[in-house]
Amino acid sequence: MPERYGDLIVNGTFSNGTTGWWTGDPAYVAVAASGTGLEATATTDAVNLWDAGVGQDNLILSPGCRYTLSFTARASQAGTTLRVQVGLGADPWTSAIDKTVTLGNADTCFTFPFRCPLDTSTGQISFQFGQSTAVTVYLTEIRLTCSTIDEGFYVDPDSNAAKWLAANRDDLRANKIERALVRRPGARWFGDWNKDVKTDIDAYMVAAAAKGQLPIITLYNMYNRDNGGQSSGGAPSPEAYRTWIESVAAGMADRPALVIVEPDSLAQLGNLPSDAARTERVGLVAYAAQTLGTLPATTVYLDGGNATWIRPAQMATLLKDASVAHARGFAVNVANFDAVDICCTYADQITAELGRLGVPGAGFVVDTSRNGNGAMNADGQHVDWCNPAGRRLGVPSSIGVAGADYLLWIKVPGDSDGSGGIGEGIPAGTFSPYLAERLIDGT
Missing domain, CATH: 2.60.120.260 (Galactose-binding domain-like)
Known part of the structure; x- marks a missing residue:
């Protein structure tokens, strides 16, 4: 290699x-x-x-x-x-x-x-x-x-959508899903399902380099992940999480990647049971930022929630405490549906607040995987987070607009948010051709 x-x-x-x-x-x-x-x-x-x-x-x-x-x-x-x-x-x-x-x-x-x-x-x-x-x-x-951004983003050949396609070529939805999802570059998520994360990340980055493309990677293994919700799991202890991050860094080495660190981890702090647990969580995100931030070719973004969740000043404080100064910046709208203009306004507000806190120049990325119709339903109400109807694929991974570094497909389109909405009975993280087609058609 x-x-x-x-x-x-x-x-x-x-x-x-x-x-x-x-x-x-x-x-x-x-x-x-x-x-x-x-x-x-x-x-x-x-x-x-x-x-x-x-x-x-x-x-x-x-x-x-x-x-x-x-x-x-x-x-x-x-x-x-x-x-x-x-x-x-x-x-x-x-x-x-x-x-x-x-x-x-x-x-x-x-x-x-x-x-x-x-x-x-x-x-x-x-x-x-x-x-x-x-x-x-x-x-x-x-x-x-x-293997630089000059050659484009890497398309994950083993995404859940790609695996479904390989097993269901005769399905009437196959061509539509191939064109709209399987051929599009997006993030590969790494978490507790990776039994040897160093080897898995190394292999993924070697495959991207062989095509001269830049991989997008999401890390999702926080201790007490999702606070026991539908995406629960993660590292079994804080010590295990720090060791896991060190293995991630070893797998990445001196190779370029865009890395999104722990979606929801900071935005969900209020759901943790104690100040000690919240301090511990911020410290773990900071450890990830500091460890990955030392890599020479890795561009790191901490998760910054979404525009209707945490106020910009509060999120900026959380990001500062989580060592965003060691990263390129933060990501917004991961696994959410807000339109690009709303996301960029929110991110600009966070950036301004970070500047006032002594952390100037933070960049940001926007998850556009499912925000093509925005986050409002036909009645003008904000949609639920779990597989809502009427959503649509957004702008494929590309250079950013309106101040964003990049627009990225961070959430994997077609993967369920959990057993709810139009995905009733489909576990979180499971690919559904039904959900995928609804996103493609915007229904």
Whole structure:
């Protein structure tokens, strides 16, 4: 599996001079870095492209994984040829990608996705531009990424909807559910049903990396989860929860993921029996935020309830106490139905309150898995939380709007909220084609 994820290039903007980069024979090429890019000048003696070059060594490349190479370049002479290679840094110099572009006088961004055939920890990237006439090439924003948001969100191939589809291809609802649900990226939930969470998360992230996509992960294993409600369960003790979070972190390692931490855990504090239990719960969420927040490529969001549950000032205080400062921010509307504009207004209010509490710059995400019709019924009343009728799929996972970092399918559409509403008798977390079709049709 890959040992490096995210951006493999060191100092790709040359903000730190030429640190991390090598230069070819000084008889053929001279370089200067002002802090915003590289100026590399080939002499008239550099007759061949490979005579004048710059590059970087010791890249870790893994077979079967998707990478995206991108860089911005221009030249002092229009029509200058630039060759860029990624491959082995030693004999036989096998290439994973070998591209030649023609540069003009204006900055141009070049982007090349590729699937790597190599397995090496001594990979190399090189830029070659010798051509028998003196020329200066300007390079900046050089990136070589593996499994990043640039390649999109990962579609869980083993979602409950996908499993149902595989077993029910002849069902009249199969094509509709495949198009609307199975092909859409959403969150994979991890909890007490994962007997080896480190191995399970590692496998899930490796699968996402093999497709060059970003996984969305929801952690749902809080001690006394759901306070004994329809989604009860979770870690058997606070100590077990902390150990579980450490295993989650070990499974994620240095690989990128969007992580939603413990839906409802803070919003349900008022239902806990004592101040000691509430303090303990906040401390466990904080432990998760602090542990996962140290990972280099993980983007963490603590759950922030929904717009009709906890007042913004109160939620901001809870998030602050739960160490949201160690995370990117918070998630709203998880497993709920509020429209995007209502969610973003609520989240903006929380963000403002966090700023007043000394935690500025918090981001947020919105769960849009079931909010296509909002949360009001035909009579203008707010719907119940448990499988209400008349709801619809919302905007599929995407870059956010109205201040949100992302709009995400966090709740798994078609999975029951519990034995109630139009899902009477369907246990929480169980996929129902009936519920799925109702969400697709908005009925």
